[in-house]
Amino acid sequence: MIRYIIRRLMGAVLVLVAVSFVTFVLFQLAPALAHRSPVYYYVGKIPPSAAGLKALEHRFGFDLPWYDQYWHYIRGIFAGMTVSDGDTTTHCGAPCLGYSFRLNSSVDSLILNALPVSLSLAVGASILWLVGGVLVGTISGLRPGSFFDRAGMTGALAAVSLPIFFTGPLLLLVFEYKLKWLSNPAYAGITQDPVQWFKSLILPWVALAFLFAALYARLTRANMLDTMGEDFIRTARAKGLPRRTVVFKHGLRAALTPIVTIFGIDLGTLIGTTVITETVFNLHGLGLLLITGIRQQDLPIILGVTVLAAVALVVANLIVDILYAVVDPRVSYS
Amino acid sequence: MSATAIEVSADVDTRPNTFLSVRDLRVHFPTGDGLVKAVDGLSFQLERGEILGIVGESGSGKSVTSQAILGLHKGSRAQISGEIWLDDHELVGASEAEMRHLRGNEMAMIFQDPLSSLHPFYTVGSQISEAYRVHNHVSKSQARRRSVEMLDLVGIPNAAKRYDDYPHQFSGGMRQRAMIAMALVSNPRLLIADEPTTALDVTVQAQILELLKSLQREFESAIILITHDLGVVAETCDHVVVMYGGQCVETGAVEDIFYRPEMPYTWGLLGSMPRMDRERRQRLTPIAGQPPSLIRVPKGCVFNPRCAYSPRVEGDKCFTEHPDLLDTTPGHGVRCHLHPEDRRKIFTDEISPKL
Numbered sequence: 001m002i003r004y005i006i007r008r009l010m011g012a013v014l015v016l017v018a019v020s021f022v023t024f025v026l027f028q029l030a031p032a033l034a035h036r037s038p039v040y041y042y043v044g045k046i047p048p049s050a051a052g053l054k055a056l057e058h059r060f061g062f063d064l065p066w067y068d069q070y071w072h073y074i075r076g077i078f079a080g081m082t083v084s085d086g087d088t089t090t091h092c093g094a095p096c097l098g099y100s101f102r103l104n105s106s107v108d109s110l111i112l113n114a115l116p117v118s119l120s121l122a123v124g125a126s127i128l129w130l131v132g133g134v135l136v137g138t139i140s141g142l143r144p145g146s147f148f149d150r151a152g153m154t155g156a157l158a159a160v161s162l163p164i165f166f167t168g169p170l171l172l173l174v175f176e177y178k179l180k181w182l183s184n185p186a187y188a189g190i191t192q193d194p195v196q197w198f199k200s201l202i203l204p205w206v207a208l209a210f211l212f213a214a215l216y217a218r219l220t221r222a223n224m225l226d227t228m229g230e231d232f233i234r235t236a237r238a239k240g241l242p243r244r245t246v247v248f249k250h251g252l253r254a255a256l257t258p259i260v261t262i263f264g265i266d267l268g269t270l271i272g273t274t275v276i277t278e279t280v281f282n283l284h285g286l287g288l289l290l291i292t293g294i295r296q297q298d299l300p301i302i303l304g305v306t307v308l309a310a311v312a313l314v315v316a317n318l319i320v321d322i323l324y325a326v327v328d329p330r331v332s333y334s
Numbered sequence: 335m336s337a338t339a340i341e342v343s344a345d346v347d348t349r350p351n352t353f354l355s356v357r358d359l360r361v362h363f364p365t366g367d368g369l370v371k372a373v374d375g376l377s378f379q380l381e382r383g384e385i386l387g388i389v390g391e392s393g394s395g396k397s398v399t400s401q402a403i404l405g406l407h408k409g410s411r412a413q414i415s416g417e418i419w420l421d422d423h424e425l426v427g428a429s430e431a432e433m434r435h436l437r438g439n440e441m442a443m444i445f446q447d448p449l450s451s452l453h454p455f456y457t458v459g460s461q462i463s464e465a466y467r468v469h470n471h472v473s474k475s476q477a478r479r480r481s482v483e484m485l486d487l488v489g490i491p492n493a494a495k496r497y498d499d500y501p502h503q504f505s506g507g508m509r510q511r512a513m514i515a516m517a518l519v520s521n522p523r524l525l526i527a528d529e530p531t532t533a534l535d536v537t538v539q540a541q542i543l544e545l546l547k548s549l550q551r552e553f554e555s556a557i558i559l560i561t562h563d564l565g566v567v568a569e570t571c572d573h574v575v576v577m578y579g580g581q582c583v584e585t586g587a588v589e590d591i592f593y594r595p596e597m598p599y600t601w602g603l604l605g606s607m608p609r610m611d612r613e614r615r616q617r618l619t620p621i622a623g624q625p626p627s628l629i630r631v632p633k634g635c636v637f638n639p640r641c642a643y644s645p646r647v648e649g650d651k652c653f654t655e656h657p658d659l660l661d662t663t664p665g666h667g668v669r670c671h672l673h674p675e676d677r678r679k680i681f682t683d684e685i686s687p688k689l
Contacts, residue, residue: 231450238404238445239465239516240438243430250453257455329500330454 004325004332012318019310024070027303038062041299043085044102056086073098097307098300100293107304110289115308117187117285121208121277122270124201128209129216130263136213137220138252144225152217159214168207168280175203187283204281208274212266216259223255230254257327261320268316272309352419353556354380354403354524359416359426361395361402361580368629372398374580375416377659380573382523385550385557387571387588389564389603391625395580396560400526402426403558404443405433420524439469441524442517447533448509452501458512459485459497466519484515488545507538511545518549525550526558531566543570564607568592576600579626579636582659586666596668596677598641601685609689619688635671643680647671 031038039056040046047053057063061072075081080094085101092099097107136156140149175181182203188196227233228251236250275287282288286305293301325332361373373395380386388396401407403418408430418425420440425433445451453461462484463477472480478497485493488511501509510530517525527546531539547570550557559570567574567588574591576584576599584597595601602621623640632638634653644652651657651671659669662677670677 231445231447232453234401234406235445235451235513235516236453237406238437238443240434240436240468241464242434242468253455254453328455330502 001325001332005322008318008321012314015314016311019314020074020307021070023303023306023310024073025066027299027306028066028069030299038299041297042098042101044296044298045085047086052086056084059084059086097304100298100301102296102298103292103301107300110301111286111304111308114284114286114289115271116189117278117283118271118274118287120190120197120201121204121274121283121285122267125205125208125212126263126267126270128205129212132209133213133216134220134256134259137217138224138255140217141221141224141255142228142247144221149221153221156214156217159210160218162211164207164211164276165280167210168204168277171203171207172281200281200283204277204283207280208270208277216263219259219262220255223258224251227251227255257324260323260327264316264320264323265313268313269309271312272305352379353382353421354558355417355419356399356403357417357419359399359402359418360414361398361407362413364411364413365629370628371580371631372628373402374631376575376577376580376582377416378575378582378585380524380556380558382556383550383554384573385547385559385571387567387574388558388560388577389562389567389574390577391562393625393628394577395628396562396577397528398580399577400443400528400558400560403524403526404437404441405430408433435469438465438517438522439520440522441526442520442522443526443528444510444513444517444530446529448506448513449501449533451513452509454501457498457500458504458509459499462512462516462519465516469520480519481515484519485512488512488515488518488549489541490515506534507541510534510538510542514542514545514549518553518555521553522555524556524558526560528560529562530559531563532561539566546570564592564603576603579631580628581636581669582667583637583669584667585659586663590663590666594663594666594678595681595685596662596666596672596674597637597670598643598672599637601681602640604689605685635669643672646676646680 028038031041037046037053037057039053039060039062042060043056047056061069064072072081076092076094076096076098078094080092080096082089082091083099084090088101090099090106092106092108095108097111099106100110103110136152140146140152143149176183176185182199185200185203186196187200190197228247232254233246233250236246241250272286272290274285275291277283278285278287279291286308289301290305292298293305356379357377359373359376360371363370363372376395376399378386388399390396398407402412402414403420403425405425405428407414414426416426420436423432423436423440425436428436452458456464459478459481462481463474466472466477466480467474470477482493482497485496490496490508490511496504496508501512504512510533514530525546530546531542534542543566546557546559549555559566561567571588574586574588575582576591576597578599584591584595584600591600592604595604599621602619605619606621608618621640622642626632626636626639632653634651634655635641635644635657638644638652641652655671657669657671659667662668662674668674668677672680
């Protein structure tokens with residue numbers, strides 16, 4: 001087990017290095033494709049004189065080979081760096097993911113402000129969809145063809161088909177503008193005002209969970225159907241176990257194991273990618289930060305959020321791998 | 335002429351106090367294509383301490399029968415009629431709660447593939463303990479002691495330590511031993527073994543059969559051994575039911591079936607069994623044709639499309655009239671339109687020399 005975890009951990013570190021490298025190189029290549037000095041994407045303006053541009057490019061290290069530039073970037077993350085757009089010079093302390101001159105803030109503090117919002121959104125929604133999806137899927141899978149199954153699966157089909165930019169505004173329209181159950185649901189940190197935090201997030205949770213719950217319901221149903229046809233379920237019944245033990249201890253345990261994997265990866269993917277939900281509900285999370293970065297062609301922000309999203313996914317994957325070994329004794333055995 | 339011989343229908347159980355008695359069992363599954371008659375009018379008896387072999391091809395209704403006895407079709411769409419008597423319990427009409435009490439306690443089952451039949455996420459020992467604790471009010475440590483004892487009994491070395499192993503850490507033979515331990519943990523009086531050796535390699539097969547036999551002597555339980563392997567039957571069983579197309583086509587003591595078989599299908603089974611004492615250049619004789627569709631069962635005798643002897647029956651009785659299972663000698667029932675005398679003559683003259 002320990003060896004398995006160490007192996008996974010080393011794998012995760014390798015993936016992180018590879019991901020950060022590929023992302024960095026891609027974003028260094030992009031300006032060249034646009035025939036524009038990379039300086040523009042870092043500071044938002046091009047110095048009028050060619051000499052000034054040259055000096056700035058030199059200061060950012062754009063005249064160095066790509067591997068030196070990558071090294072520069074990595075060193076910044078661990079040791080911090082000093083950045084300048086020619087007029088102002090700032091020190092960006094470790095962990096420095098770059099500096100946005102247009103927002104006048106280091107990327108890491110931008111991310112640090114946005115991360116709690118994104119985390120709250122992803123974690124809250126995931127709990128909702130996990131409980132809802134697994135519940136509907138289990139009941140449907142145990143009684144295939146029943147009224148509940150048909151209704152549930154039709155509902156699931158509808159839910160997967162409806163995009164968040166439809167369900168989101170619909171929820172807002174009904175609960176905020178018509179019923180007026182939620183007035184002014186502006187985001188507040190969970191530590192500052194838990195009630196306000198909950199009020200600001202309940203609709204985005206529901207909108208996001210609605211979509212994912214549908215996927216999980218279908219997945220759970222399929223797994224449950226498969227599992228209940230397994231030989232070991234027949235054995236459990238042949239032992240004379242009561243039905244609920246057969247279903248929950250033997251059936252659900254096996255049916256839910258693959259869902260653990262998918263859940264972890266979905267949750268990891270969601271951090272930094274809930275762009276539409278954050279836009280619809282005006283939540284200043286990573287998704288909205290990313291959009292801001294893209295709109296103003298602010299490369300450090302895009303790079304920072306992308307790398308963070310990748311880190312979130314890799315970490316989620318790692319946790320899932322370890323969890324899977326705990327849940328399924330066959331995994332760590334070799 | 336044995337036309338005057340007393341022919342007692344084996345369908346009617348006249349023996350009192352039979353341990354297990356299956357009477358006119360029918361298990362039908364409604365499907366989109368039609369009604370699948372997996373078991374259609376099956377009757378047999380089994381006494382305590384006996385081993386009954388049920389043989390037949392895939393799809394002849396062997397496994398469906400065994401699962402019907404355990405009541406595992408309850409809650410599915412299967413339509414079951416007839417009677418199954420275990421002592422004085424009638425099982426076909428019994429409620430799920432009654433069946434649950436009997437399962438694992440009075441009757442237990444071991445299955446073909448021990449790997450897929452054990453839950454991959456629980457240790458072997460905990461699965462045996464679980465089976466014991468459903469029917470016996472004992473503490474976890476008592477159940478553990480009992481399970482280790484059972485594992486030891488079925489020949490798992492170092493049982494106390496292997497208790498905490500997962501099924502994938504056991505070899506195939508050990509898994510089947512563990513399944514046997516699980517089945518016998520509550521001392522059931524009836525054990526149904528559904529092709530217990532099919533998934534195992536030959537050397538292990540013999541060990542498992544030997545184990546079953548010795549445990550049966552020790553526990554005085556009755557065993558139903560379901561198999562398509564006639565060698566296993568010859569070695570293990572006291573009585574045999576030959577199934578074809580969901581029906582019993584021949585039944586009797588194991589000697590009747592191997593030395594005096596009278597049903598053409600049984601001849602075919604015996605002819606397709608490889609034997610060491612046969613000359614090498616002789617080929618195995620397969621039974622021509624396919625097993626019957628259980629949705630459109632042939633009219634008349636179920637075996638008629640594959641039977642080489644139907645021309646020897648006067649008229650087209652084989653194709654119009656369903657033969658009854660009639661005793662040819664007491665305890666030896668045959669479902670065939672051929673005249674008993676003709677059958678015996680065909681067997682001694684044409685079949686026996688080729689076996």
